[in-house]
Amino acid sequence: MSILLDSTTRVLVQGATGAEARRLLPTMTDYGTRVVAGVSPGKGGESVGGVPVYGTVAEALREHEVNLSVLFVPARFVREAALEAIEAGVPTVHILAEGVPHHDACALLTRATEKGTFVIGPNSQGMVSPGRAKLGGTGGEVPDLMFRPGPVGVVSRSGGMGAEICLFLTRAGIGQSTYVALGGDLLIGSAFVEMLALFEQDTETRVVVMFGEPGTDREEEAARFIASGGFTKPVVAMIPGEFWETSPTPASVSHTGALIERGRGAPSGKKKLLREAGVLVAERFSQVVPLVQQALAQA
Amino acid sequence: MSRLLENDSLELLSEGGLPVPRFEVCTDAEEAARALERLGGRVVIKALVPVGKRGKAGTVKFAASVDEARAHADAILGMEVRRFPVKKLIVMEALDIAREIFCSISFDAPRKCPLILFSAEGGVDVEELAEHHPDKLLEWPVNILEGLKAQDALELARRAGLSGGLAEQAARAVCAMYGVFCAHDCEMIEVNPLAELADGRVVAAAGVVQLDAQALFRHPELEAKLGVEGGNGWRPFTDLEMRMREIDAIDPHVGAIRFSELDGDIGFMVTGGGYGLSSLEALLDEGGKPATTFDITPGRYEEKMRQAVEAVLSKPGIKGLLLAGNVSNFTRVDIKVAGVVRALKEANLDYEKFPVIIRYAGPGVEEARRLIAGVPGVEWREDEASIEDLAKRIVARSYGSDES
Numbered sequence A: 001m002s003i004l005l006d007s008t009t010r011v012l013v014q015g016a017t018g019a020e021a022r023r024l025l026p027t028m029t030d031y032g033t034r035v036v037a038g039v040s041p042g043k044g045g046e047s048v049g050g051v052p053v054y055g056t057v058a059e060a061l062r063e064h065e066v067n068l069s070v071l072f073v074p075a076r077f078v079r080e081a082a083l084e085a086i087e088a089g090v091p092t093v094h095i096l097a098e099g100v101p102h103h104d105a106c107a108l109l110t111r112a113t114e115k116g117t118f119v120i121g122p123n124s125q126g127m128v129s130p131g132r133a134k135l136g137g138t139g140g141e142v143p144d145l146m147f148r149p150g151p152v153g154v155v156s157r158s159g160g161m162g163a164e165i166c167l168f169l170t171r172a173g174i175g176q177s178t179y180v181a182l183g184g185d186l187l188i189g190s191a192f193v194e195m196l197a198l199f200e201q202d203t204e205t206r207v208v209v210m211f212g213e214p215g216t217d218r219e220e221e222a223a224r225f226i227a228s229g230g231f232t233k234p235v236v237a238m239i240p241g242e243f244w245e246t247s248p249t250p251a252s253v254s255h256t257g258a259l260i261e262r263g264r265g266a267p268s269g270k271k272k273l274l275r276e277a278g279v280l281v282a283e284r285f286s287q288v289v290p291l292v293q294q295a296l297a298q299a
Numbered sequence B: 001m002s003r004l005l006e007n008d009s010l011e012l013l014s015e016g017g018l019p020v021p022r023f024e025v026c027t028d029a030e031e032a033a034r035a036l037e038r039l040g041g042r043v044v045i046k047a048l049v050p051v052g053k054r055g056k057a058g059t060v061k062f063a064a065s066v067d068e069a070r071a072h073a074d075a076i077l078g079m080e081v082r083r084f085p086v087k088k089l090i091v092m093e094a095l096d097i098a099r100e101i102f103c104s105i106s107f108d109a110p111r112k113c114p115l116i117l118f119s120a121e122g123g124v125d126v127e128e129l130a131e132h133h134p135d136k137l138l139e140w141p142v143n144i145l146e147g148l149k150a151q152d153a154l155e156l157a158r159r160a161g162l163s164g165g166l167a168e169q170a171a172r173a174v175c176a177m178y179g180v181f182c183a184h185d186c187e188m189i190e191v192n193p194l195a196e197l198a199d200g201r202v203v204a205a206a207g208v209v210q211l212d213a214q215a216l217f218r219h220p221e222l223e224a225k226l227g228v229e230g231g232n233g234w235r236p237f238t239d240l241e242m243r244m245r246e247i248d249a250i251d252p253h254v255g256a257i258r259f260s261e262l263d264g265d266i267g268f269m270v271t272g273g274g275y276g277l278s279s280l281e282a283l284l285d286e287g288g289k290p291a292t293t294f295d296i297t298p299g300r301y302e303e304k305m306r307q308a309v310e311a312v313l314s315k316p317g318i319k320g321l322l323l324a325g326n327v328s329n330f331t332r333v334d335i336k337v338a339g340v341v342r343a344l345k346e347a348n349l350d351y352e353k354f355p356v357i358i359r360y361a362g363p364g365v366e367e368a369r370r371l372i373a374g375v376p377g378v379e380w381r382e383d384e385a386s387i388e389d390l391a392k393r394i395v396a397r398s399y400g401s402d403e404s
Helices: A017-032 A058-063 A075-088 A102-115 A159-170 A192-201 A216-226 A267-276 A287-298 B007-014 B029-038 B067-078 B125-133 B150-159 B164-183 B214-219 B219-224 B240-248 B275-286 B302-313 B333-347 B366-371 B386-399
Strands: A010-014 A034-039 A050-054 A068-071 A094-096 A118-120 A127-128 A133-136 A149-156 A176-181 A207-211 A235-238 B021-027 B043-047 B060-063 B089-093 B097-108 B112-120 B138-142 B186-197 B203-206 B208-209 B257-261 B267-272 B291-297 B320-325 B354-357 B379-381
Touching: A010 A017, A010 A058, A010 A075, A010 B125, A017 A034, A017 A133, A034 A058, A050 A058, A058 A075, A058 A207, A068 A075, A068 A133, A068 B125, A075 A094, A075 A102, A075 B214, A094 B007, A102 A118, A102 B214, A118 A235, A149 A159, A149 A192, A149 A287, A159 A176, A159 A287, A159 B275, A176 A192, A176 B302, A192 A207, A192 A216, A207 A287, A207 B291, A216 A235, A216 A267, A216 B067, A235 A267, A235 B060, B007 B186, B007 B208, B021 B029, B029 B043, B029 B089, B043 B067, B060 B067, B067 B275, B089 B267, B097 B164, B112 B125, B112 B150, B112 B164, B138 B150, B150 B164, B164 B186, B164 B203, B208 B214, B214 B219, B240 B257, B240 B302, B257 B302, B267 B275, B267 B302, B267 B386, B275 B291, B275 B320, B275 B386, B291 B302, B302 B320, B302 B333, B320 B333, B320 B386, B333 B354, B333 B366, B379 B386
Parallel strands: A010 A034, A010 A068, A034 A050, A068 A094, A094 A118, A149 A176, A149 A207, A207 A235, B267 B291, B267 B320, B320 B354, B354 B379
Antiparallel strands: A127 A133, A127 A176, B021 B089, B043 B060, B043 B089, B097 B112, B097 B186, B112 B138, B186 B203, B186 B208, B257 B291
């Protein structure tokens, strides 16, 4: 099994006729992703890689059942496209674009909460259920180099580090159930807690790896969720950036969410709470795979 | 980096309907003296710098005569505020303040909404207020789709302890701030103090507006005001950082560069937000002293990479160079490597002695390997190399503890 995405998930692609979608859509369908329709305003009637394209989400939904919409829409058009999918009643909306304005993200996430829509992103690099389906750029044209099916769920605020962790797990012979890049922005839809709740229900997942970052309180929420019994399987976590807390010179990172404000969101505090919740915290990258092996032996 | 200077911040607030004091921007003592005359003979002279804590730095002074204005202006213009030399002053009419209120608006990540912080006891740092008197700091989340309603703002002001006409004026001020927050895609607005004057008026006696860098495409007029004065957020740009901005500007559409110069001696050009941060931590753990941080967004950026590597190699005292990135999905790594190789060949160093370690993985790795083979001595690594392998190796080779 997997979470959110498998080979039966009926996927809608918004921004289907854009360059990014034309490039990535074939890699998704080749891998097994069931893309049922595309949407591009004013391009209804066209097709991309054999997938029919509609002018609006509502038109696509009249012809197809859809479980999830993935947005290949440029940042400046994300608000409108996401709201269209939310209003049309798509259950899960996955936003890939980097650089979505905060006010736009805030508006679409507010509406999603009101409508009960599950949102991943913005600024998610993608999602992979190895051997079944994938969304977005993650895994490239040869996903098997980085991913293989197995018992470890991987959730990361950083797309690059999520891919790197999966690469080293795969090299060690450890497969993944589902990998989700949450997105590095300040305002994102679902985070660790939502993913842990789904992984808890997934019988295939035996261990979860979470990669966090400085800033926000996503990791603190996860620690409280685990401590309260919401997630009962072993968790391995890595959160870099503790050096930053005592450094007079803030290093520049590209994630707008990675800001420590008024002492909130400091990695040391996140790691402390996670440890107290029984999470295996990797202080270094090389500890991640051994800790996962240790956790699998216990699980 | 996307923080407006105080004069621009106050202008935005004023346009949004929040009264602000009269002020002028000056660059020398004589201008400050003339400003005092025009502003009614009693002024506050403040450093116009892109950071806070100006009062603590001694760069906020009251003047009641042209001589005082000249003397204070001269003194402040020679000072620094948290690494920023004072080159401009803001001269503001002195206010007869009866009460100081604090108000800020920013985004709350957990609740995914705009959050107003309000205190009837302003004037002090919000950090201090939050730490010592959290009960006096009111948090007020706003539904961004509904906006801030006038009656809610009034309720907020009353719950914070204000009453009567003051509560009404403060509520109007908060609504004006919220309007500015939305109209200009702000990330944060802070007015501290929001001042009740002796004559009963409520004005923004000081203001900070921070824009959302991801929304500047909608506000070219504000982007133009940001300029380079804000530096990298904590100090002015160095010459090397200015050079990197020029390199970034050769193509604004491809490969946005993010760069900081640090005090160390290892050229650190490890890309990817999470990967770069993890690698920097590993380098510090190993005792490495980074001379730079560097990130570039994916694209056809061969020329930018060539010039960026050339610029980093030009930094005096540099002992080694680490170039790395997390495993790439689609972006061909050989494009990046082609630029790196050109820079290394042009620099023509002895790479047996000056260590250069390069790690990339993903599409184009075979071509990258072939290109690297053309520069003897450069150490090439692929997907088997972990973050710590690279950190250990560059530290050992740069600091001479490894003779192999």
